[in-house]
Amino acid sequence: MTASLELSLLVVLTIAVVLLSFVVAAMLARLIRLEGRIAGGGADIFSELVGKVIPAELRAASSGLSRVLFLAEDCLSCRQLVQRFANEPPREPTALLWRGDGIPGPVETETLKIIRKAGHAFDSLGLRITPVEVWVDSAGVISIARPYELPRGISATPLVRKVASRR
Amino acid sequence: MLASAFAEAGLAYLTSSLLLSAVHHIRYWTQMSATLTAHGLWHERVRVPVQITLTCGEAIVASLALWALLASDVRLMQVTFVVALPLAAAFLAYVSVLERSGVHVPCGCYFIGRPELYDRPNHVPALALVLVSGVGLMATCFLNASTPEGLPMYLAGLRTAVILALGVSATLLVQVLGVLKMGPLSRNGIASPTLSITSV
Numbered sequence: 001m002t003a004s005l006e007l008s009l010l011v012v013l014t015i016a017v018v019l020l021s022f023v024v025a026a027m028l029a030r031l032i033r034l035e036g037r038i039a040g041g042g043a044d045i046f047s048e049l050v051g052k053v054i055p056a057e058l059r060a061a062s063s064g065l066s067r068v069l070f071l072a073e074d075c076l077s078c079r080q081l082v083q084r085f086a087n088e089p090p091r092e093p094t095a096l097l098w099r100g101d102g103i104p105g106p107v108e109t110e111t112l113k114i115i116r117k118a119g120h121a122f123d124s125l126g127l128r129i130t131p132v133e134v135w136v137d138s139a140g141v142i143s144i145a146r147p148y149e150l151p152r153g154i155s156a157t158p159l160v161r162k163v164a165s166r167r
Numbered sequence: 168m169l170a171s172a173f174a175e176a177g178l179a180y181l182t183s184s185l186l187l188s189a190v191h192h193i194r195y196w197t198q199m200s201a202t203l204t205a206h207g208l209w210h211e212r213v214r215v216p217v218q219i220t221l222t223c224g225e226a227i228v229a230s231l232a233l234w235a236l237l238a239s240d241v242r243l244m245q246v247t248f249v250v251a252l253p254l255a256a257a258f259l260a261y262v263s264v265l266e267r268s269g270v271h272v273p274c275g276c277y278f279i280g281r282p283e284l285y286d287r288p289n290h291v292p293a294l295a296l297v298l299v300s301g302v303g304l305m306a307t308c309f310l311n312a313s314t315p316e317g318l319p320m321y322l323a324g325l326r327t328a329v330i331l332a333l334g335v336s337a338t339l340l341v342q343v344l345g346v347l348k349m350g351p352l353s354r355n356g357i358a359s360p361t362l363s364i365t366s367v
Contacts, residue, residue, distance in 0.1 A: 006322075006326075007322065009172075010322065010325065010326050010329065013326075013329050013330070013333065014329050016333070017329055017332045017333045017336055020333070020336040020337070020340065021332070021336050023340070024336050024339045024340050024343060027340070027343040027344075027347070028279065028339065028343055031279070031280060031343055031346060031347060035280060035281050
């Protein structure tokens with residue numbers, strides 16, 4: 001009786017271990033794949049944006065500017081960047097799309113057009129990472145999309161943070 | 168029987184997690200040194216002794232756990248868990264201190280994944296060690312048989328091997344879950360060291 005019970009338990013345990021191994025292997029493979037995408041610099045992430053058309057209302061609000069920055073309130077680098085813009089407006093005409101409630105930085109200047117609470121634009125492009133710089137042509141089609149190169153003195157967020165969304 | 172299963176599974180987990188950690192620490196000795204330096208909690212003079220003590224401690228407790236598992240000796244199991252529990256608790260306390268200090272470096276608790284991609288300590292492996300040691304210790308209090316009854320020798324060996332495999336799988340599962348918890352990988356699947364990710 002005891003032996004048969006032990007044997008049954010052993011069989012069940014073996015099956016459980018095999019199944020668990022499959023689960024672990026699948027998760028491990030997924031982790032390796034995701035880390036590979038991160039380590040790859042995220043080029044694929046941005047190339048997916050190229051060719052997309054920015055929303056019409058965004059195009060109108062940005063007054064046809066060809067350079068668009070996507071910044072978010074819950075991104076440390078973005079907040080620092082906006083504060084920097086208060087003292088040093090960008091040289092090139094730029095539309096700044098801000099995701100979040102309050103923008104910590106600048107008033108609009110000749111070269112900087114700010115569009116607040118632009119969460120819908122982020123959503124429509126499937127954009128979840130910031131800061132991102134996008135160039136659009138006259139038809140509103142994205143021709144270049146890349147991570148915004150932070151100027152000296154602004155610390156890049158050391159690594160990724162996950163925060164609740166706020167529009 | 169249930170107590171025996173818990174105790175043996177706990178020993179298998181201790182064996183695999185500590186042995187793999189020790190091997191990883193030896194293999195990536197320089198990286199471990201850099202991680203401890205980045206933590207900023209150790210004086211330069213004690214860093215190497217800490218490294219040696221930690222690695223040796225892991226290897227010793229892992230060996231003890233393996234010995235107890237293979238010998239099915241209840242007293243040895245109790246000794247193993249009694250030794251492992253305070254060490255695991257100390258490890259958990261260390262990670263908690265790291266978390267509170269707000270450092271943007273990983274805790275060095277993972278032997279999978281790329282540590283350079285993560286920026287904060289995580290208490291999952293330490294917590295798992297504490298739980299396993301505690302539950303294992305409690306389970307040994309209900310044990311009185313020193314060997315599993317009723318199974319022929321070859322099946323008893325197979326049983327031990329399966330339990331060890333369970334320990335390795337559980338260790339890897341804890342590691343993967345912990346690494347996924349550290350970053351936004353699980354939700355977004357994309358990231359870059361200079362970018363922030365917002366959840367939609």
